[in-house]
Amino acid sequence: MYPGVWTTYILILFFSWLLVLSVFGCTPGTAWTVVNLFHFAITYHFFHWKKGTPFADDQGMYNGLTWWEQMDNGKQLTRNRKFLIVVPVVLYLIALHTTDYQQPMLFLNTLAVSVLVVAKLPNMHKVRIFGINAEN
Amino acid sequence: MVRLPYTTALTTLFSYGLLFAFGQLRDFFRKFVDWFKAKNVKGYAPICLGLEDFYVRRLYLRIQDCFGRPIASAPDSWFDVVERISNDNNKTLQRTSHTTRCLNLGSYNYLGFAAADEYCTPRAIESLKKYSASTCSVRVDGGTTKLHAELEELVARFVGKPAAILFGMGYVTNSAIIPCLIGKGGLIISDSLNHNSIVNGARGSGATVRVFQHNSPAHLEEVLREQIAGGQPRTHRPWKKIIVIVEGIYSMEGELCKLPEIIAVCKKYKAYTYLDEAHSIGAVGQSGRGVCELLGVDPADVDIMMGTFTKSFGSCGGYIAASKDIIQHLKHTCPAHLYATSMSPPAVQQVISAIKVILGEDGSNRGAQKLAHIRENSNFFRSELKKMGFEVLGDNDSPVMPIMLYNPAKIPAFSRECLRQKVAVVTVAFPATPLLLARARICISASHTREDLVTALDVISRVGDLVGIKYFPAEPPKIAEVGHNKLE
Numbered sequence: 001m002y003p004g005v006w007t008t009y010i011l012i013l014f015f016s017w018l019l020v021l022s023v024f025g026c027t028p029g030t031a032w033t034v035v036n037l038f039h040f041a042i043t044y045h046f047f048h049w050k051k052g053t054p055f056a057d058d059q060g061m062y063n064g065l066t067w068w069e070q071m072d073n074g075k076q077l078t079r080n081r082k083f084l085i086v087v088p089v090v091l092y093l094i095a096l097h098t099t100d101y102q103q104p105m106l107f108l109n110t111l112a113v114s115v116l117v118v119a120k121l122p123n124m125h126k127v128r129i130f131g132i133n134a135e136n
Numbered sequence: 137m138v139r140l141p142y143t144t145a146l147t148t149l150f151s152y153g154l155l156f157a158f159g160q161l162r163d164f165f166r167k168f169v170d171w172f173k174a175k176n177v178k179g180y181a182p183i184c185l186g187l188e189d190f191y192v193r194r195l196y197l198r199i200q201d202c203f204g205r206p207i208a209s210a211p212d213s214w215f216d217v218v219e220r221i222s223n224d225n226n227k228t229l230q231r232t233s234h235t236t237r238c239l240n241l242g243s244y245n246y247l248g249f250a251a252a253d254e255y256c257t258p259r260a261i262e263s264l265k266k267y268s269a270s271t272c273s274v275r276v277d278g279g280t281t282k283l284h285a286e287l288e289e290l291v292a293r294f295v296g297k298p299a300a301i302l303f304g305m306g307y308v309t310n311s312a313i314i315p316c317l318i319g320k321g322g323l324i325i326s327d328s329l330n331h332n333s334i335v336n337g338a339r340g341s342g343a344t345v346r347v348f349q350h351n352s353p354a355h356l357e358e359v360l361r362e363q364i365a366g367g368q369p370r371t372h373r374p375w376k377k378i379i380v381i382v383e384g385i386y387s388m389e390g391e392l393c394k395l396p397e398i399i400a401v402c403k404k405y406k407a408y409t410y411l412d413e414a415h416s417i418g419a420v421g422q423s424g425r426g427v428c429e430l431l432g433v434d435p436a437d438v439d440i441m442m443g444t445f446t447k448s449f450g451s452c453g454g455y456i457a458a459s460k461d462i463i464q465h466l467k468h469t470c471p472a473h474l475y476a477t478s479m480s481p482p483a484v485q486q487v488i489s490a491i492k493v494i495l496g497e498d499g500s501n502r503g504a505q506k507l508a509h510i511r512e513n514s515n516f517f518r519s520e521l522k523k524m525g526f527e528v529l530g531d532n533d534s535p536v537m538p539i540m541l542y543n544p545a546k547i548p549a550f551s552r553e554c555l556r557q558k559v560a561v562v563t564v565a566f567p568a569t570p571l572l573l574a575r576a577r578i579c580i581s582a583s584h585t586r587e588d589l590v591t592a593l594d595v596i597s598r599v600g601d602l603v604g605i606k607y608f609p610a611e612p613p614k615i616a617e618v619g620h621n622k623l624e
Contacts, residue, residue, distance in 0.1 A: 002145060002149065002570075002571065002572055003140070003142060003145045004142055004145035004146045004149055005149060007146060008146055008149040008150055008153070011146070012150075012153070050187060051187075052185060052187050052188060053187075053188070054187060054188070054189075054190035054191045055188070055189075055190075055191045055192075055567065057567065060185075060188065063185070
């Protein structure tokens with residue numbers, strides 16, 4: 001709906017990679033792994049953990065739905081959702097390629113991408129495994 | 137459809153992202169600080185969850201000194217704004233006893249009746265002495281004075297309809313009338329940028345509500361065809377009635393409604409029309425009779441005309457003007473008429489006097505002068521702003537002009553800097569406008585003199601340069617005509 005949201009997202013990821021590289025002074029591969037893991041933590045928290053909306057006008061109508069479930073009014077597999085499923089996968093591929101598939105990074109990156117992609121599948125709409133995060 | 141330059145969209149999204157990130161960080165640390173102050177209200181549900189008012193706490197409160205500024209005088213073209221200070225970084229504001237005299241570009245004072253007027257004020261004071269400040273009664277009990285009856289006839293005559301009914305509040309006029317006109321089984325088609333009072337009334341009526349793209353008669357026709365063909369949801373029976381609701385001037389856009397085309401579409405499909413002239417009655421049109429006069433539409437073609445007395449008449453309250461049957465029905469069913477206190481008599485007298493001045497029935501031509509003034513002022517101001525390179529919305533002749541700001545940080549920058557230079561403007565952000573389209577809204581008045589406008593233009597130009605909102609290239613100053621001729 002608003003122009004430039006996807007571009008802003010990609011630019012934030014790219015600039016945070018540059019930031020990690022300059023602050024820690026590590027190899028590019030480790031920097032991509034760090035970006036991938038932070039991206040995992042932040043997007044999991046905001047898309048799949050926090051529920052409700054930041055404004056009180058709707059009187060708590062969406063208090064049981066995470067932000068991922070509220071997106072596009074609950075319609076599955078819209079362009080936005082497909083884009084947001086592809087981004088963690090692409091980050092994963094870039095991180096693996098730049099670390100040459102070495103061990104500790106391989107495991108962490110795979111864990112991040114599998115959790116994120118499974119959480120975004122249409123079959124997981126409104127599913128709460130073991131009742132985690134089910135209360136309003 | 138949101139229209140703004142691409143780089144501006146990127147920077148605005150980035151600003152909001154940054155504000156959001158900082159707000160989340162602060163909330164995160166606040167949870168630790170407040171861990172030990174756990175209040176013991178066991179068993180009671182929280183009044184509001186921490187995340188519900190995130191927008192208010194972390195975005196709105198940071199700039200709340202730009203909104204809700206108290207004033208200490210009548211809202212004339214120059215007025216006194218009370219200074220406020222904050223000791224806890226804008227979480228709370230305290231009024232001081234200092235006031236600043238500022239140029240008023242925010243009040244709805246289109247014809248200048250908001251301050252003392254030589255014809256209206258003595259009569260309002262007289263009616264205050266005779267009828268007192270309140271009727272202390274409901275319209276149907278003892279609250280209809282001679283003034284109320286006189287104003288209803290006068291409004292009906294002014295607008296060009298057979299009858300009219302008054303209400304004490306403009307917002308209530310929309311939200312309490314629409315449920316009386318239509319109910320379950322009916323269809324309301326309303327413009328996508330309609331005012332909150334109309335949205336509230338439509339939701340409260342129980343009818344099905346559909347929205348058509350702002351000011352687009354083609355899309356209205358598409359929606360009408362689809363809905364009439366489909367009928368009511370699930371049963372597919374024909375709709376009991378269809379009402380199309382539009383506004384005369386949209387207050388956040390300053391645009392005029394495309395009334396002739398919309399009326400033509402509604403007549404073709406036999407839908408009723410409801411026109412909300414809150415900002416246009418008294419302010420546009422050759423003799424001030426609103427959008428119908430300006431665009432050449434016969435008032436008999438619009439089924440229900442609604443308006444308010446707050447903007448052009450310097451009073452409070454609203455009216456509905458329609459055929460005698462509709463008004464009779466409303467008088468018997470509308471809760472705002474049956475259970476709400478009637479309009480205050482001095483306020484009624486103020487409107488009567490204001491309408492008499494506009495019509496010229498007070499024996500002078502001040503009404504025509506005021507109308508000419510506001511037209512000249514609006515067109516002058518708008519064209520000068522556009523020449524300076526600002527992005528100004530709205531049509532010519534409309535006294536409302538929003539200047540686009542877009543970025544959330546420019547809202548407090550523009551507002552505070554203008555106040556420092558003694559110009560008071562109103563800035564609007566989410567949720568009154570879409571998220572990326574924050575704006576400063578200027579309302580021109582007939583009581584602004586040419587010097588006031590030039591001062592305002594000067595200040596706005598300087599502040600605009602500082603804040604960086606001249607999104608369009610400015611027109612270069614014209615070379616003197618004499619020089620041109622000499623070359624030939």
